[in-house]
Amino acid sequence: MKVNLKDSAGVDAPKTARRLPKDSYTLRILNEPTFQLTRKDDEPMYVFELELIAPEEMEIDGEMQKISGKKFRLWAPLAKGKNFSLLGLHEVLGLPAEFDTDDETSLPLGFTYAGAEVRAVCSATEVSMKNEKGEDIIGSDGEPVKEYNTNIVRFI
Numbered sequence: 001m002k003v004n005l006k007d008s009a010g011v012d013a014p015k016t017a018r019r020l021p022k023d024s025y026t027l028r029i030l031n032e033p034t035f036q037l038t039r040k041d042d043e044p045m046y047v048f049e050l051e052l053i054a055p056e057e058m059e060i061d062g063e064m065q066k067i068s069g070k071k072f073r074l075w076a077p078l079a080k081g082k083n084f085s086l087l088g089l090h091e092v093l094g095l096p097a098e099f100d101t102d103d104e105t106s107l108p109l110g111f112t113y114a115g116a117e118v119r120a121v122c123s124a125t126e127v128s129m130k131n132e133k134g135e136d137i138i139g140s141d142g143e144p145v146k147e148y149n150t151n152i153v154r155f156i
Contacts, residue, residue, distance in 0.1 A: 019060060019148050020067065022123035024156060026054035029113045030071070035106035038077065044106065046086065048074040048113065052122075052150075072150040088155040092118050120155045124148040 033046035049071060056068040076086035090097055093116055099108045128144040129137040136144040 019126070020052075020070070020122055020124040020150050021058070021060060022121065022153065023058070024119055025052050025067075025122050027051065027118050027120055027122075027152075028053050029116045029118070031114045032107060032112060033076070038075075041079075043082070044078040046076045046078070046107075048076060048089075050074055050152075053117065070150065074152055085152065085155075089113075089118065092155040118155055121153040122150055123153055124150050 027050045030049045030051055033048045036045055036047055037043065038045055050073070052070040052072075053068055057064050057066050059065070060067075074085060074089075076089065077083055078086065087097060089095075093113075095108075095111055099110065101107060102109055125148065126146050127149055129147050131137055139145045
């Protein structure tokens with residue numbers, strides 16, 4: 001049997017995008033956030049897992065590419081002066097800016113995030129992949145291996 005992986009997806013199948021152009025997108029919050037402390041300052045934050053649900057495809061670098069299904073995280077600090085992403089999320093979802101939290105989980109009481117859909121301006125930042133020591137991972141071409149981090153610029 002002969003296999004050609006480049007042809008096996010079909011000619012009309014869109015490529016999976018690596019780079020997400022700055023634009024507006026519809027996102028779904030996949031589950032309740034986890035409560036964590038930031039590595040740098042030990043400040044409280046919620047970590048959300050999001051999925052891009054629309055548009056399904058878009059033209060990127062001159063080619064149609066599949067973008068729906070892309071998953072990424074939002075780190076939303078709770079600390080005063082750093083909580084703009086969580087405040088923006090609450091505003092578009094119609095959730096209160098002030099809320100009580102569960103003593104065990106530190107998650108909000110009285111409302112949930114899972115399944116909510118929001119619109120947001122997103123973009124991607126090219127970064128070098130790092131190993132556990134914080135050093136660049138070098139590819140077979142001698143250059144640092146690049147990846148794209150998806151960022152929420154603001155909720156709309």
